[in-house]
Amino acid sequence: MDLAVEVENLTKRFGDFVAVNEVSFSVAEGEVFGFLGPNGSGKSTTIRILCGLLSPSSGHARVAGLDVWRDAERIRQRIGYMPQFFSLYDDLTVAENIEFYAGLYQVPPALALARQSELAEVLELGPVLDRLARTLSTGWRQRLALATSILHRPPLLFLDEPTSGVDPLTRRLFWEVIGDLAHEGITVFVTTHVMDEAEHCTRLAMMHYGRLIAEGTPEEMRTEHVQTMVEVQAHPIWPVLQALEKAPEVVEVALFGDAVHAELRCDLNDAEARVERKLQTAGVAYERVVAVTPSMEDVFVSLARRWERPTAAGADR
Amino acid sequence: MSRLRALLRKETRQMRRDPVLLRMMLIAPIMQLFLLGYAATNDVKNVPVALYDADRSTDSRLLAELIGHNHYFHLIATPDDPRALERLLLAGKAQLGVYIPHSFHRDRLRNATPTVGLYADGTDSNTAGVAVAYMLGLLGEQGLRWQLQQARAAGVGTSGVPQLLPEPRVWYNPELKSSHFMVPGVLGMILMTLALNTAALSIVREREGGTLEQLMVTPLLPRELILGKLLPLVVLSYVEMLLVLAVALGWFRVPLEGSVPLLLLMSLMFLVSALGQGLLVSAFARTQQEAQLTSFLLLTPSMLLSGFMFPIQNMPRVIQWLTYAIPFRYYLEIIRGVFLRGAGIEVLWPQTAALTGISLLLIALGVLSFRKHL
Numbered sequence: 001m002d003l004a005v006e007v008e009n010l011t012k013r014f015g016d017f018v019a020v021n022e023v024s025f026s027v028a029e030g031e032v033f034g035f036l037g038p039n040g041s042g043k044s045t046t047i048r049i050l051c052g053l054l055s056p057s058s059g060h061a062r063v064a065g066l067d068v069w070r071d072a073e074r075i076r077q078r079i080g081y082m083p084q085f086f087s088l089y090d091d092l093t094v095a096e097n098i099e100f101y102a103g104l105y106q107v108p109p110a111l112a113l114a115r116q117s118e119l120a121e122v123l124e125l126g127p128v129l130d131r132l133a134r135t136l137s138t139g140w141r142q143r144l145a146l147a148t149s150i151l152h153r154p155p156l157l158f159l160d161e162p163t164s165g166v167d168p169l170t171r172r173l174f175w176e177v178i179g180d181l182a183h184e185g186i187t188v189f190v191t192t193h194v195m196d197e198a199e200h201c202t203r204l205a206m207m208h209y210g211r212l213i214a215e216g217t218p219e220e221m222r223t224e225h226v227q228t229m230v231e232v233q234a235h236p237i238w239p240v241l242q243a244l245e246k247a248p249e250v251v252e253v254a255l256f257g258d259a260v261h262a263e264l265r266c267d268l269n270d271a272e273a274r275v276e277r278k279l280q281t282a283g284v285a286y287e288r289v290v291a292v293t294p295s296m297e298d299v300f301v302s303l304a305r306r307w308e309r310p311t312a313a314g315a316d317r
Numbered sequence: 318m319s320r321l322r323a324l325l326r327k328e329t330r331q332m333r334r335d336p337v338l339l340r341m342m343l344i345a346p347i348m349q350l351f352l353l354g355y356a357a358t359n360d361v362k363n364v365p366v367a368l369y370d371a372d373r374s375t376d377s378r379l380l381a382e383l384i385g386h387n388h389y390f391h392l393i394a395t396p397d398d399p400r401a402l403e404r405l406l407l408a409g410k411a412q413l414g415v416y417i418p419h420s421f422h423r424d425r426l427r428n429a430t431p432t433v434g435l436y437a438d439g440t441d442s443n444t445a446g447v448a449v450a451y452m453l454g455l456l457g458e459q460g461l462r463w464q465l466q467q468a469r470a471a472g473v474g475t476s477g478v479p480q481l482l483p484e485p486r487v488w489y490n491p492e493l494k495s496s497h498f499m500v501p502g503v504l505g506m507i508l509m510t511l512a513l514n515t516a517a518l519s520i521v522r523e524r525e526g527g528t529l530e531q532l533m534v535t536p537l538l539p540r541e542l543i544l545g546k547l548l549p550l551v552v553l554s555y556v557e558m559l560l561v562l563a564v565a566l567g568w569f570r571v572p573l574e575g576s577v578p579l580l581l582l583m584s585l586m587f588l589v590s591a592l593g594q595g596l597l598v599s600a601f602a603r604t605q606q607e608a609q610l611t612s613f614l615l616l617t618p619s620m621l622l623s624g625f626m627f628p629i630q631n632m633p634r635v636i637q638w639l640t641y642a643i644p645f646r647y648y649l650e651i652i653r654g655v656f657l658r659g660a661g662i663e664v665l666w667p668q669t670a671a672l673t674g675i676s677l678l679l680i681a682l683g684v685l686s687f688r689k690h691l
Contacts, residue, residue: 048691051534052534052689052690053530053533053534053691054690054691055690072689072690073536073689076534076535076536077536079534081531081534083527083530083531085527086527087526087527087528087530087531088528088531089327089331089528090526091330091331091334091335092327092330092331096327096330099323099326100323100324100326100327101535102323103319103320103322103323103324103326104320104323104324104532104535104536104537105535105536106319106320106536148531
């Protein structure tokens with residue numbers, strides 16, 4: 001399979017600050033590549049480099065085999081980009097924004113109209129086509145932004161947090177559309193900090209403090225990085241958290257909804273018993289201890305904490 | 318081409334929906350011309366004069382009357398005390414003080430040389446110089462009249478004395494109306510200020526609003542972006558130019574003697590040069606505030622060094638060289654030449670060539686220096 005994106009030892013510095021630190025990964029054509037990480041982890045900077053908007057400080061990045069910096073202009077027509085913040089014109093209507101971008105990508109007018117009605121159908125933009133973008137709420141603006149970024153049918157689409165600030169219905173719609181695009185053979189490179197959304201991707205990379213800390217399919221991410229996970233339900237929950245934090249066999253403890261998730265350094269079959277024993281010795285009341293499959297959020301918390309330590313110890317400096 | 322067309326359509330739509338911009342561009346300049354056309358004048362008239370008459374003779378009263386009736390002067394006070402005269406000058410109430418000593422009438426009749434003291438407030442050196450010259454003319458004329466009167470009375474003929482008789486003819490602005498000189502310059506200044514400021518905001522507004530980021534990932538070329546931003550502004554400011562020109566001709570009655578096609582074409586070039594400077598500012602500024610400050614820094618030397626405020630020939634040589642880089646300098650020479658002197662391309666070709674060259678250079682610089690990244 002051909003590579004849509006290749007990144008080798010990519011680094012981006014802003015003065016003393018290293019936003020992207022020696023990152024390497026690749027994305028095959030047709031993948032839905034999820035780029036995960038908290039705010040400020042270097043996701044947007046990486047996307048901007050891949051779109052030719054920022055120069056790499058060192059390392060290489062190629063899109064469709066072309067260098068993203070030197071051949072930036074040759075890449076433009078082949079990519080679509082939806083920035084993290086709404087970047088269309090407030091004082092134009094939805095249809096006018098679409099028309100403008102169709103013109104910039106030289107989509108013939110008849111085809112542009114056909115695509116506009118097709119996208120209006122898929123993204124349910126029909127009723128707002130003649131409204132000024134200024135008057136739209138976030139969810140509708142994001143739909144418009146997605147529509148303009150795929151108007152010219154780019155083989156590679158960059159979506160920077162497309163679902164941030166949108167309601168669950170729009171969120172579901174977005175992932176449906178992303179799935180449809182992938183089905184048509186479009187490579188989708190999507191960032192998010194909502195870990196559950198990662199399940200929609202064919203492959204994931206996780207960023208933290210500018211570094212790539214893990215990579216793999218959602219399945220691999222869940223199984224390879226976190227071995228044993230138990231969920232404890234209790235009222236109150238706080239004493240459980242405190243008791244488990246001190247336990248030597250516990251790697252990570254974190255609140256998960258109204259329960260506690262604890263990652264353990266032991267085999268799955270006696271994990272529940274160990275935790276129960278631990279809590280009984282500590283004299284902490286609990287309702288239930290069950291082994292669970294780690295969620296993507298568990299994986300992220302676990303990986304992030306593991307990577308925080310050397311950084312905090314000054315290993316990065 | 319279709320990309321440029323898309324950008325032009327988008328810019329036009331946004332312009333039509335921006336009532337502030339339209340008001341700024343179409344109404345403000347006309348009001349400014351009305352205001353500045355009257356205010357910007359070098360005419361010296363109604364100079365406030367205070368007169369102390371120690372003589373109280375028919376002669377001194379005649380001088381006071383002459384001053385009082387002259388439209389260059391306005392006799393504001395005739396104090397009884399020479400120190401009051403000084404106080405009026407110090408307070409800035411009078412710009413010129415006239416002191417007639419008590420021996421004036423007697424000296425004149427005795428054929429001695431009568432003296433009149435003249436004190437000028439030199440704070441505003443220009444006006445003081447002109448006012449003193451007018452006063453010298455007025456007093457000298459009366460002195461000559463008295464001289465001839467006395468010579469005739471004494472039976473001495475004047476025919477034997479050779480006299481120099483200059484015959485001044487003022488061309489191009491025979492009434493020496495400074496509004497005819499200033500209004501074309503004010504017109505240029507208003508057009509330049511608005512064009513530069515509007516263009517300076519055009520790109521940076523998109524940068525600040527984030528829309529430029531989306532624009533930069535498209536295949537839009539820098540030349541298409543610059544032209545797409547420039548052309549709608551050229552049309553808008555050209556309409557503005559025609560309106561302001563109509564006021565200059567219709568209201569201020571500035572004579573338009575020379576080549577109208579040259580005036581219209583060079584006004585276009587001048588607008589392009591101001592818009593080009595603005596676009597350059599806009600391409601590099603990170604915030605609208607920065608763009609506004611930068612355009613302000615460009616406008617000040619344009620006004621001070623173009624010859625609009627001070628004659629270029631009075632400037633030190635080094636600064637005179639600097640003025641060659643200022644498009645407004647050439648436009649001023651063209652517009653003043655065309656309006657008043659009736660000049661055309663046959664004498665204004667160096668200015669025409671320079672202005673055209675600078676305008677095209679500025680646009681080329683904008684196209685070449687614009688970078689499609691953050």
